[in-house]
Amino acid sequence: AQTFFYDPQWSPDGRKICYTDKRLNLFYIAIAPDSGAVDSGGAVDSEAGGSESVDNGGVGSKPSPILVDTDTYDHPVRSLDPVWSPDSKWIAYTKRLDNHLRAVFLYELATATAHQITDGMSDAISACFSLDGNYLFFAASTNYGLNTGWLDMSSVGRPVDRNLYVVVLNKEESSPFFPESDEEEEEKKEQKKEEKSNGDGKNTNGAAKGGQVVTVKIDLEDIDQRILALPLPARSYRSLQAADNNKLFYLESAGRNNGYTLSTYDLKERKSEVFLENIAAYWMTYTGKKLLYRSTGNGYAIVETKEKPKGDHERLKLDKMDVLVDPRAEWRQMFNEVRRIERDFFYDAGMHGLDWNAICAQYEPWLDHVGHRHDLNYLFGELIGELVVGHAYVGGGDMERIDNPMIGLLGADYQVVDG
Known part of the structure; x- marks a missing residue:
């Protein structure tokens, strides 16, 4: 190949992949039609992106990548940090603007259109969708400015603080911080009873039982007016990922040589807690029910996300694996x-x-x-x-x-x- 590719992200429906090349072009490619069996080795004979179609060129040929956007400013972090919506119809990513601060964008596959949803007055990173498709989370900094010139040594070691934000994607969806009342709780209970009595295995928003099917509705008009700050102090947050039961996981720097602290914010309970400490990195499963993490001591372990791990948990016995080299x-x-x-x-x-x-x-x-x-x-x-x-x-x-x-x-x- 005459180039390098970075950060491939497989869509939740298993039919598309987005990725970045060395020129900071963000592409997605359809590897299977929107219906039927996934077959990455066969022909792709379907539209991908409404007006944009995949040129399969005949049976057995490779599908053509579709350009989403391009970051015009080179940077050692060679990715636009793309993530898929739960229904695989949108891609959220961050891109540098003319002021060298990053903004959050949403790309709609059906119209092949990108929409900027943050104003560019702060440096926004690490966008991720909630598993129900109602919210988009991201972190943003207003003291990042001096770090935009990454090659300027005067900015080396300068701390950057960020706040966490949530975007209410659907204008009909209420704010996650809307004041609660007893009447509202009673209505929710009645709604759950009605859903249960339907007996069709689906709830009222069309999602199948178990969260297997999600329809994401995004109202772009006045979306910047539906951006809310999470009630947390500014810290060096990064690596946001959504988990089951409307929980948001994120890393916070624990100081030099101490790795990161993995914390979680519960939208329902409206509180945060430390989940794990001395973390180097973590990866969430698509269902959001489990995560794999690597500790600062290079040990790996898998834990459930429903509650904070208690005591010591067993590390993966990677030393028992044999690899032919x-x-x-x-x-x-x-x-x-x-x-x-x-x-x-x-x-x-x-x-x-x-x-x-x-x-x-x-x-x-x-x-x-x-x-x-x-x-x-x-x-x-x-x-x-x-x-x-x-x-x-x-x-x-x-x-x-x-x-x-x-x-x-x-x-x-x-x-x-x-x-």
């Missing part, structure tokens, strides 16, 4: 990746006047003499050194841990007297 095949693939990465991302398209393919061909035969990852890193360093450029670092890899012998040294115990 062909080191030489891996090293050759890594060498080719180094070639492609420098070709595609080096700041000078002329590669400092070098014939880059010829240089790589000159060094490639040395792969036959590599016997250890240390050798491979040395070879990478020599190859990249031909570019004569700073900040082109080489490191990492699977290195054997060798115990360092403890060497005895001469010493003495002494005490200063009269002096």
Whole structure:
């Protein structure tokens, strides 16, 4: 391939994938028709996006990607952070504006139209839909400005605080913070009784029992007037993900070398609590009932989201897994990746006047003499050194841990007297 792709996101219906390329173009591609069986290897013979159709070109051909949007400002974070709506008909993402602050956008597949829903006066990140499709959450900062110039060293280490927000997508939907009353609770109870008496396995909003079918209705008119702040203090929030029972999960920085604190906000109870501490990352299942997390100690575990884990929970026994590895095949693939990465991302398209393919061909035969990852890193360093450029670092890899012998040294115990 002549490019790199990032951050693929599979739609909830399993029929589409959105992704970003190295030019910060956001695409989606239909891999199956809107009805019938999912078959990623066969032809796609359906419209994807109303007026935009997938050009399947005949049986067995590949579907064509459809451009959603482009971020016009390059940045090390090479993604527009896209997420699908529960019904797979909308994509929410964040994009940099002319002021270099990010705004939240909604893309409707049916009309092939993107809509900006935040005003760009704050830096918005990490949009996610609630599982029922009624809300869209995101985090936004009003003190991010100095960090927009990511290469400006004066902004390094500068803390950024964000608040959490919720967008009421349907104008008929009430605010999640609407004052509660006894009468309203009685009406809800009666409504639940009616739904149960229907006996058709569906509730009144058309969603099948168990949440398998959700219809997302978004009223774009005056949507910016339906953005509400969650009653939480500003912190360094990130990685928002919705869970079952209208819960929102999010990470908060716990300070240098301490990872993150994973917390949850319950829209129904209108309160937050710490869920887990010392977290490096986490991933939510589509149903929102369980999550996988990695601790700062590199251990992995799966827990349910319905309540805070109690006590110690069992880590995944990954050390019991066996993987068949062909080191030489891996090293050759890594060498080719180094070639492609420098070709595609080096700041000078002329590669400092070098014939880059010829240089790589000159060094490639040395792969036959590599016997250890240390050798491979040395070879990478020599190859990249031909570019004569700073900040082109080489490191990492699977290195054997060798115990360092403890060497005895001469010493003495002494005490200063009269002096």
